[in-house]
Amino acid sequence: MELAKQIIEGNRTALGLGITLLESTLPEHVKQAQDLITVCLPYSGKSIRIGVTGVPGVGKSTFIESFGKLLTSQGKKVAVLAIDPTSERTHGSILGDKSRMHELAADENAFIRPSPSSGTLGGVANKTRESIILCEAAGFEIILIETVGVGQSETTVSYLVDFFLLLMLSGAGDELQGIKRGIMELADALAISKADGDNITNAKNAALAYTRALHLFPAMENGWTPQVSTCSALENIGVLEIFETINNFDTQMISSGWKNENRKNQNNYWLHHLVKEELGSKKYNLFLAEGKLKLLEKELIKGISIYQLLSKL
Ligand code: GDP
Numbered sequence: 001m002e003l004a005k006q007i008i009e010g011n012r013t014a015l016g017l018g019i020t021l022l023e024s025t026l027p028e029h030v031k032q033a034q035d036l037i038t039v040c041l042p043y044s045g046k047s048i049r050i051g052v053t054g055v056p057g058v059g060k061s062t063f064i065e066s067f068g069k070l071l072t073s074q075g076k077k078v079a080v081l082a083i084d085p086t087s088e089r090t091h092g093s094i095l096g097d098k099s100r101m102h103e104l105a106a107d108e109n110a111f112i113r114p115s116p117s118s119g120t121l122g123g124v125a126n127k128t129r130e131s132i133i134l135c136e137a138a139g140f141e142i143i144l145i146e147t148v149g150v151g152q153s154e155t156t157v158s159y160l161v162d163f164f165l166l167l168m169l170s171g172a173g174d175e176l177q178g179i180k181r182g183i184m185e186l187a188d189a190l191a192i193s194k195a196d197g198d199n200i201t202n203a204k205n206a207a208l209a210y211t212r213a214l215h216l217f218p219a220m221e222n223g224w225t226p227q228v229s230t231c232s233a234l235e236n237i238g239v240l241e242i243f244e245t246i247n248n249f250d251t252q253m254i255s256s257g258w259k260n261e262n263r264k265n266q267n268n269y270w271l272h273h274l275v276k277e278e279l280g281s282k283k284y285n286l287f288l289a290e291g292k293l294k295l296l297e298k299e300l301i302k303g304i305s306i307y308q309l310l311s312k313l
Contacts, residue, residue, distance in 0.1 A: 001130075004039040010139045012111050018134045022128055023116045034270060034307045037130055040137035041303055045263070047136045048250050049143045051157045053183070055165030059193040059233055060146055062102040063167060064235040068101070070240060071142055072109040079140035080104070081128050083117035083147045107290055111140060122273060125156045132160065159185050159269045162259055163246050165191045170206035184210075185217060187226055189245050195230035196237065203230040222258040224249060267300050274306055279313065287313065 003021075006014035032227040044224045054060050080101065104110045116127045133142055145154045145161055147197045155192045158164060166187035171184075184190070190210055196204035220226070227245050231238030254260040272293065287293050296309045 001035060002244070004036050004137075005038060007036075007134055007138050008043055012138070013110075015111060015138045019113055019131045022134070026046060028057055029150045033130070034219045034305065037133055037305045038308060040134055041305055043137035044133040045136060047132075047141050047143050048246060049132060049145065049161040050165065051145045051147065051154070051161035051164040052167065053147045053154050053157065053164070054193070055169070056148055056168045058169050060148075063193065063233040063239070064144055064146060065101040065104045065229070066236055066239050068104040068110055068142075068144065068242065069107065070236070070243065072104070075109070075139045077111075077143045078104070078107075078143055078144065079111040079113070079135040079138075080144045081113050081127055081131055081135070082115040083121075083125055083153055088109060107134060111135065111138070114116055118237055120157055121153060124275065125153075125160060126270065127171070127272065129160055140207060142290045154183050155184055162253065162262065163188045163249055165174075165242065165246075168206065168210070169193060170199060170202040175206075184214070186223060188220075188249060189227045189229070189242065190214070191228075191238070191242055192230045194232060194234075196232035196235045200230075206230075220254070222253060222262070243267045260312045267306070268297050271296060271300055271306050271309065274310060275313070278310055283313075 003018055007018050011210050018033075018036055021036060023029070024033070040209070052060055052064060064080055068080065071078050101112055113131065116124050119127070124229055128145060132145075135143055135168050139273060145157055147157045154164070164186050166189070168190060170192045191204045192203040193211070207228050207230050214226050214228065217226075229238055229241060229245070231242060233239060254263070272284070275293065277289065279287075292313065296312070299309055300306070
């Protein structure tokens with residue numbers, strides 16, 4: 001398959017075309033897209049998948065631009081994908097927009113793709129899951145998934161990423177308000193953004209307040225203690241430190257085996273989700289009761305694509 005070959009060679013145009021194919025609903029494209037994933041799957045997996053979330057205006061795209069450029073300057077290949085749960089309503093993707101990250105977009109070691117603009121949150125996230133496979137096959141080592149912090153989307157994105165970074169604004173005395181507890185529980189790191197100029201003290205105070213608040217949360221299953229820091233994407237302060245935190249996390253989670261285990265659980269989540277969505281809950285419950293899904297989970301570990309497995313049902 002020529003397109004797959006070009007993607008695996010790292011051709012960004014081919015990668016873009018491949019993702020367009022994934023997003024298409026035309027029956028012949030659906031088949032081609034699934035074949036493409038099957039070919040790319042053995043080349044995927046070798047990346048750090050990072051979720052970046054926060055309310056609109058917190059500075060996500062500015063942060064991703066600064067963070068991304070830092071990494072590409074170290075020779076790393078960075079892909080930015082986006083999940084915009086509001087795109088259905090606004091008829092367009094507001095995230096992962098190239099015009100908001102123009103320097104990174106022009107960087108030959110970066111690849112930026114806006115959110116698929118139609119479908120349910122689960123459907124959009126599943127397209128992103130498949131896009132991650134293509135990006136990794138194309139040699140991208142750092143995959144950033146940008147999502148807007150409105151609640152529901154974070155839980156879904158947490159099934160796609162290894163590490164979750166939550167950007168927060170300081171000030172207005174509302175440090176612990178306005179952000180849902182559930183989102184904080186998912187965060188592996190919390191960074192108070194815009195820590196520059198007059199805002200430095202505010203940001204530091206907010207970081208202290210969040211550090212205290214996080215102590216009250218139950219310990220994370222993987223043994224990781226969420227890190228709180230301040231950063232200024234505009235002045236490139238604290239951005240490198242966040243990458244170091246993520247790298248430490250990755251090293252620890254590889255050696256403890258959690259990274260693999262978590263990805264396996266995530267794949268199972270999508271398998272169950274897709275069986276339910278494609279075949280309906282009646283059939284899903286039947287397959288569950290018959291133990292068929294357990295068998296498919298075992299096949300999934302061997303690196304077979306979920307759609308290939310669905311076609312066996
Ligand atoms: P997003 O909606 O979360 O993607 O936020 P943007 O990245 O678009 O940033 C929103 C606004 O905050 C813009 O006007 C940015 O210039 C500003 N901003 C972003 N990062 C920083 C920062 O580190 N320091 C300051 N002072 N302003 C920032």
